[in-house]
Amino acid sequence: MAGSGKLDWENEQVIGQNKENGHSILVSYRSKNSMLAGEQSPYYLSLNGEWKFSWVKQPGERPTGFQELDFDDSAWDSIEVPSNWQMKGYGIPIYTNVRYPKSIKTGRNIPEIDHNYNPVGSYRRNFEIPVDWRGREIYLHFAGVKSAFYVWVNGEMVGYSQGSMTPAEFNITRHLKKKNVLAVEVYRWSDGSYLEDQDMWRLSGIYRDVFLYATTRVAIRDIYVHCDFDELYSDAEISIQSLLRNSGTKASGIHTTQFTILDAERNAVETVPVLKETFSLAGNDEKTIELRAKVTKPKKWTAETPYLYTLIVEHTDESGEIIELVGQSFGFRKVEIRNSQLFLNGVPIILKGVNRHDFDPVHGNAVPRGQIVEDIKLMKRNNINALRTSHYPQNTQLYDVCDRLGIYVMDEANVETHGIGRIPFQPGRIPTKLKLAAVDRMERMVHRDKNHPCVIIWSLGNESGFNEEVHSAMKNAALRIDKTRPIHYEGDHDLKVSDVFSLMYAAPHEVERIGQKKDVRLSFVRPLIGKLLRTDDYQEKPFVLCEYAHAMGNSLGNFMKYVDAFERYPNCIGGFIWDFVDQGILQEKDGKSYWAYGGDFGDEPNDSNFCINGIVRPDRSPNPSLFEVKKGYQNIAVHPANLSNGILSIENKYSFLSLDEIVEARWKVLENGDTKYTRTLPLLDTPPGTKREFHIPLEDCILDPQKENYLLIEFTTNESVGWSESEYILAWEQLKLPGNYEPRPIDSKSDKYDITVTESENGIIFENGLFCMELGRASGCIQKYTYNGIELLSTELKPNFWRVPTDNERGLATYVPFLSRLIRDPWKGVSDQRKVEKISWEKTDGPSIRIIVVFKMRNGKSRYRSEIIVHRSGEFEVENVFIPKKDLTRFGMQTTIPSQFRYISWYGRGPHETMLDRKEGAWVGLHRMQIEDFIHDYVRPQENANRTDVRWFALHNENGEGFEIIDQGKTLLSFSIWPYSQDDLAKAKHIHELPRRDHFTLNIDYRQKGVGGDLPAIARLHDEYKLKKGKEYKYRIRFRPIVD
Incomplete structure (x- = not known):
């Protein structure tokens, strides 16, 4: 006490x-x-x-x-x-x-x-x-x-x-x-x-x-190693400070400390003399000694070239005996802010970062070392070059791995008082009475981590309002220990303390204005609702998004807009995605594993699944958003210079590596998704930050103009590195070549089979010796379809306008569950309330039958018109046309199919899930997988498994029997398939609650709207990713049986 x-x-x-x-x-x-x-x-x-x-x-x-x-x-x-x-x-x-x-x-x-x-x-x-x-x-x-x-x-x-x-x-x-x-x-x-x-x-x-x-009683208690460079960033000066302590009561004799610098191969650096200092200490006394030395052309540490030296300190007593031997790894690097940019070793850098909690689904905060290593390797393999230790200093092993493998670190003090505030969503201002503790935490973090070259920025904490007395004291405490790194604090929007202008969740258009150094009124930054930021307030400071691209569930829409702004505007130095890993706790119920979130343990209060924000799941398997991050953060771009003559401009976005130092390249020509040609692309020296033209001999390739042709260039690691094996794809680009996709022609081999039509009170049956199609009068939809006696469609092929809400769409219901009753999609249930106004059919001039069905739909500005053309081959086409009077969630159809059709192939973007505003990380090609790999189990179940820009897709059993859906209208389709129903998906709160049904749910869509991702759990969609009201939407598909 x-x-x-x-x-x-x-x-x-x-x-x-x-x-x-x-x-x-x-x-x-x-x-x-x-x-x-x-x-x-x-x-x-x-x-x-x-x-x-x-x-x-x-x-x-x-x-x-x-x-x-x-x-x-x-x-x-x-x-x-x-x-x-x-x-x-x-x-x-x-x-x-x-x-x-x-x-x-x-x-x-x-x-x-x-x-x-x-x-x-x-x-x-x-x-x-x-x-x-x-x-x-x-x-x-x-x-x-x-x-x-x-x-x-x-x-x-x-x-x-x-x-x-x-x-x-x-x-x-x-x-x-x-x-x-x-x-x-x-x-x-x-x-x-x-x-x-x-x-x-x-x-x-x-x-x-x-x-x-x-x-020993007389011992080295602390070491601080830092360096500076000359104006050319060629030669360096190293400074070594050692704190020496005599813990005994008697004075020491004459002791000596000797400092030797070893390179990465453990050889002494010849250009640096051995440094020595003698000293003596009174009893219970301590002193700091500092030695400096010039170093000629040291190898510099960066996240791309993480070269480490080792400082060896030999401590000898008065007899010359070595009584203490300690080592400290370090790197030669210098961090600077100049001209509102962040420089490392004189070169501007972009932070392509993530926020990371120290968390494991089994061990909680006691993250095993092996998992820490794998986390950093996973970041490197996905082009992530920076992390923010949100929101506290993490296990020291993390910093060791970041030093060795190369990751920039914003090291954040363990200070957050968010919940003290009384205004909703506004972080509580740290009380002055907690100043002593806040300063102590800052000091201890800086002391512990000051020798890690990976740490390039100190952060004063997170979401603690702004208390100038406290935050100034924290900054001053840090600077007394280390003056070589800038200080960050997001809550300091008047920039009294922070060396960096930092915001959370600014929208892309706001980042654009900041990049242009214009006045900006932020529409949603919690402490700054409605605050006008003038150019003079921030123009000298680099701008960073300490949190952005909120990756909660099916999210991370329009991510590329942020990356484009970072690359376009020098003062925009990057950002840290929120966040790296879903913080789910592994649990088991009835023999099934799942990841628990807030409230699952009876914890009150709780914020439900708001801890599930990762680009990877708790077990570090990828969420679909990870592939978008990898593509957006990649350090190589390919631009068509003169594509008709095979001339490409390849841009090296690395800051310190020439392309030939890290990657090899190969190119492929894809014809309707299949690889037709593949060659290597010799990469000449392409220095960092430059572009160079290369020639691909497309003149040797015979391109069919009746087929869709793409050029795919892949850049792979040229050797095994500490975080990846060789031939790992680090970057890719896909360019359109001459030729267009044409749907395959309708099968005419079965024209000898006439279609018979049988009408009844309940429906109309269209059949011949090959197929049988039932059209319901009450539903206005194809009720069932069989071919050669095999059931291909099990239930009605009905209009579908609704999707199971994503986390962003649930919005505030994440915090306040009863709000889910108020936050209702106006399109939920609309299809089931449809009214059939007209059904008619007629024989066409050819050997086919045309069916017209007109529906009245709630929320419709026009009637919903469906045209079905049935061919003698058993193929049929469906064209749907509709004008909504409210923005659409999706425009498509839904049915169920027998579960034997578990094998999926498609020509479109893939192989992973894509959405309208999150698809740049997937290439157009031919993809194949089984349904359990096709779906994606988000920690909290929601809309999943969608694939976009689809030309055709096929579902079949192990014998190859099934059917194909073709984009007959050439509008490009989306589709998804689940081994459960839409109701199952809507009701489930955890993945173990999702059953496996004997019929699969198939969704065939023209489009779904985007998912958003600018804001935490708020689906603020950009206009181009909406399905806007008042516009006519139309698509046409063809159903083709694949049955012998």
Whole structure:
């Protein structure tokens, strides 16, 4: 308890007791070889593993005296450390976006915590200190604990800490024996939780590594390495600062530190002399020494060329014996802001980024190292070059991997007070009383991560309003440690503190105006509704979208507009998609797996599936939006220079790599989707940021003008790299060649079979020896269709105007479920309410029958007219024409088919799902797959599996029997097929609730409207992606049986 009488975990002035100051993480070795080989240091002891564990719902129930040596914990459970205890079955995960969990009080009660529900986890474990650690200082390191905790060793209080996302470290030397008991008491909520209101699952426990390490009494406690370049960015000056401490009571003798720089091949850099400094320290004293050296033409670190050096520090005592050996990897790179642009090593860069939560569907915040590595590899393979650590410092292993593989990092402090605000959707202003904690969090993040070259921007946190006193103090604290990186804070819209002009969810047209440095009135940025930003306010600062392209469910529409703006305007330095991974928790019910979201654990309040915003699913399998991101972020573009003569202009959008350094190229000519020609394309040196013309010998290709021809150019990795195998497609472009698609002619081989017509009160039957078609009088639709005795259509082929709402269309119902009754698509149920006004049929001049059906439709400005032409071959055509008086959701037809037709092929965009405003990441070609691969299981079920720009598609069984739908009107079609009904899809809230029916649902569409993606859970569609009212819509399809 603090002197004020408040409990430590409710006292904003107590953020730690007996904690070591922040510093870079260093572990000493005995030999240089073992350190460079990555072996475990003999002075490092992991305490990860099984611990004894007790969990209670409130502090008053926690076990007392459990820290004592003789406490009997035999009845306690065991728990894995690191872990979140909720992921192990203790208590429940809570997901909220803005609102604080009930235990955290707001308003005048800050920083009080509800004592009736503040679970406490008590941990115990035994450990022994290695014999050769005697005489050394021994530190206990917690890499991450949520949210506040006390530590005892052998029954003696060691200290207290809060601040969940940065390390807490304690000197435990005086508390140790040969055999020891470590006890930790963790509180789920504390006053520190007021700064941790991020859009995430609220989890707790010892969730990052715990370890011991030993140092000499006189030791190197911190290292800071940074560099500067000359005007040509050729030669560099390196600066090395070392904090030295004497933890003993006696003065040291004359000690020496020697600094050696090794290149990536572990050879000493010959152009850098060995640096030495001698020193002595009084007892309990410390000092900082700084050494500088010139380095001739070092290899520079960038995300494209992530070259790392290693600094070796040898610490010798007065006898000349090496008593300490530490290493620090680093890169030569310089970050600058000039002329409202972001420069790295003198070259402007674009941040093609994502936001990333440290989250795993099984382990929660205790993300395994292997998953961290795979996350970064996945980003690299999809042309993502930057991440924002939303919204807190993440596992240190992430930064190591980003250093090694090459990702730019915006490192964000663990500060968010969103839910303190009283105005809906406006982030709450951080109270000044939390300044001490906010500054401490900033300092500890900067100290921990300052040597990582991947970190190019510090961020002061997220959605905490703007408090100039607090945010200025945070910035100044960071600059006292590191002056080499710019400071970011989105909430500072007057740009008093932030070096970067940052916004969330600005629309593409607003980004355009900012790129043009014009005044802009933002239509939807929560703190700035209606605020006018004048050119003078921001023109000197680079502009970044710290969050954009909200990827919730079936979303990410019109993404390419943002990328185009980034590439067109130098002051627009890029952005970070919200976000990387769906934050779903893996669960199982009735033998079926699914991903849970807010509310699934009885957590109240909750924000439902608003945590499901990723371009990848929780297991890191791709959502369809990932392919759009990969295409938009690719670093190679192909432009037709003189395509008729095979001349292409290839643009290198990399900032530091020549194309021949990373890719090979090949080209293909596709004829009606099939590959007809394929060749390699020799890539000459194409420097970064330049264009070069190349010749493709199209004159050697015979192109059929009666067929649709495309040129497809693919750029693949030219060798295996740390994040990908060789021949991996990094970029592609597709260009139209002469020739047009023509539907295949109608089969005339069966003209000898006359069609007979049988009318009844209920319907009309059209048949011959090949097929039988039933037309219902009440429905006005084809009710059933068989060919050679095989049922091809099982239910009516009816008009369809509705789709199961996407997450964007559900909008505010995500937060307030009852609003779903008010947010109703005007086209839902319209087809079932149709009225048949007319049915007529006649024989045509040829061997066919024409059927005309006229419907009256709700929301129709005109009648809905359907023309069906039935051919003797069994083929039939359907043309639908309609003028709506409200914007359409979709315009198409729906039916069901037997489930044997599970094999799908099509000629159009693919292979993955595409939508009207999200299809640039798919190429036009011939694609094949089975239905389970064709559908897409969004975490919260919604409209899925659509394919666009389709010329034809076919469904067949394993014997090749089935049917084909042809775009007879040449308007290009869309289609989808599901192994469940539309009602099943609408009712399901999780993927395990979707049944597998014995009939599939087939949707044949002219179009669906777009899905949007500019805003969080709001479908603000751009005009060109709407199906507007008052316009005539018409399409024509042909049904062709494929049955012997």
